[in-house]
Amino acid sequence: MPDMLVHDLLIIGGGINGVGIARDAAGRGLKVLLVEQDDLASHTSSASTKLIHGGLRYLEYYEFRLVRESLMERERLMAIAPHIIHPLEFVLPHRGGGRPAWMVRLGLFLYDHLGGREKLPGSAGVRLKGSLRGAGLQGDVAKGFTYSDCRVDDARLTVLNAMDAAERGTDIRTRTRLTAARRDGDVWIASLEDRVTGAQSEARARHIVNVAGPWVGKLIGAIEGARAEQPPRLVKGSHIVVPRMFAGEHAFILQNPDKRIVFAIPYERDFTLVGTTDIAVDGDPESATITEDEIAYLCESVNRWFERPITPADVVWHYWGVRPLYDDGSDSASAVTRDYVMKLGTEEGPQILSIFGGKLTTYRKLAEHALEKIAPFVTMTRGPWTDSTALPGGDMPGADFAAFLASVRQRWPFLPQATAERMARSYGTRMERVIGDAVSFADLGEDYGGGLTEREIAYLVWHEFARTADDILWRRSKLGLHVPPDTADRLTARLARETANV
Structure with missing residues (x-):
């Protein structure tokens, strides 16, 4: 028998923008169904440079509104997710041939003042030669600049928003694809396919929000009566991860002769993250992949600045x-x-809202603007609220992560230090739900590598929508960089048992 429940919103896409809209809408009293064809954050939203930032380079393109909004959001996100968002100092080394020093100083001055900076230090000129900040750089790089932004686990930011949306009543269905939608009076009838079982179903919703990322244009074509829109400009960004290149916990922002910039960021304790590229994509986004030329480009970009060169053979993950x-x-x-x-897609009757563009840092504000667009067509019980409400695990006193981490080590002294830090950064105050009544590490069950235990796996399945080894090793965590080679196979066998009753 078909499901006769009528949702206020059917959201297509489980990336950061989709789950951000779902969280905000559910908190305003709307009945929401979100479908994602793969795992949460399985595409663009887990493929960023892992930064919450204003976008310093966007100033060159006069994107002042975007930079200002991004900088303001940076402050808000630090407060609501202090476990997964942390300050990061950037060093911008300077030598002749790039942007002149006066231009860099002007850009940094604007960056310091556009967004009402409160929590992070301002920019400064620095001497690099002979200092820790300059360690590893080539000998002719004597000076530069510093400024601050934040690092983030992008996939976990996505999952935390989805968790909060679900706890507020959103029906989240991963590995579920919308195949078509048609109007029936004042509602949409959506045809859905379970990509695991192949089962077909229908859902009813008053309005559709199309945040399908690279597939946003394709989805418009699958919705009967939706107004045609200009296809999005698809641009691929690729990253590489190599063994740690330099000491210190600062990152580098490096200028290239082609006027692009590339980041080199301390990553997962033992590695350096290098990115990104900007390559136009034609055709199906699912067929896009990193190329040998991109890997070579990223290696060459850092080799212009560092004494010890890297090669494609050094890449441990991309x-x-x-x-x-x-x-x-x-x-x-x-x-x-x-x-x-944002584009509203019908002249009358049930609406479709299609969303193009956006960046990780502005997802929360994008969600507010999306609901402003939908507001004339639905009844909400409250106004904007997400700017001051912590994401799951972020409700620590004073948003003080250092104090929280100290309490973790004191409360669960049996956790290895690396595991305690990883779990604190991943789960925040929800660590207690993961660890439960355990009084020893053995109580957490079998260790699958990197401190990943049976109890944590069960938590990820039951509370964070994880279903596969990749979900856990590369999106809910980055343990794929740290675990033994057989972990994925062992984890797959374990998940077959764990998910049987979900």
Whole structure:
């Protein structure tokens, strides 16, 4: 018998923007169904440079509104997710041939003042030669600049929003694809496919929000009666991970002769993350992959600045994502706006809202703007609320992560230090739900490597929508970089038992 429940919103896409809208809408009293064809954050939202930042380079393209909003959001997100968002100092080394020093100083001055900075230190000129900040750089790099932004686990930010949305009543169905939608009076009838079992079902919703990322244009074509829109400009960004390149916990922002910038960021304790590229994508975004030329480009970008060169053979992991940018007519992929654009898609009756562009840092504000667009067509019980409400695990006193981590070590002294820090950064105050009544590490069950235990696996399945080894090793965590080679197979066997009753 078909499900006769009528949702206020059917959200297509389980990336950061989709789950952000779902969280906000559920908190305003709307009945929400979210479907995602794969895992949460399985595409673009887990393929970022792992930063919450204003976008210093966007100033060159006069994106002042976007930079200001991003900087303001940086402050808010630090407060609501202090376990997964942490300050990070950036060093911008300077030598002749790049942007002149006066231009860099002007850009940093604007960056310091556009967004009402409160929590992070301002920019400064620094001497690099002979200092820790300059360790590892080539000998002719004597000076530079510093400024601050934040690092984040992008996939976990996505999952935490989904968890909060679910706890507020959202029906979240991963590995579920919308195949078609048609209007029936004042509602949409959506045809859904379970990609695991192949089962077909229908769902009813008053309005559809299309945040399918690189597939946003394709989804418009699957919805009967939706107004055609210009396809998004698809731009691929690729990253590489190599063994740790330099000492210190600061990151580098490096200028290239092509006027692009590349980041080199301390990553997962033992590694350095290098990215990103900007490559136009034609055709199906699912067929996009990192190329040998991109890997070579990223290696060459850091080799212009560091004494010890890296080669493609040093790459221990790589990833890529396709950004669905709004086509503003820019000549190059790097110049296309990263701002978001929203389009209502029907003249009358049930609405479809399609969203192009956006960046990780502005997801919360994008959700507010999306609900402003939908507001004339639905009844909400409250106004905006997400700017001051902690994400799951972020409700620590004073948003003080250092104090929280100290309490973790005191409360669960049996946890290995690396595991305690990883879990604190992943789960925040919800660590207690993961560890439960355990009084020894053995109480947590079998260790699958990197401190990943049976009890943590069960938590990820039952509370964080994890279903596969990749979900756990590469999205709920980055333990894939740390565990033994047989962990994925062992984990797959374990998940077959754990998910049988979900």
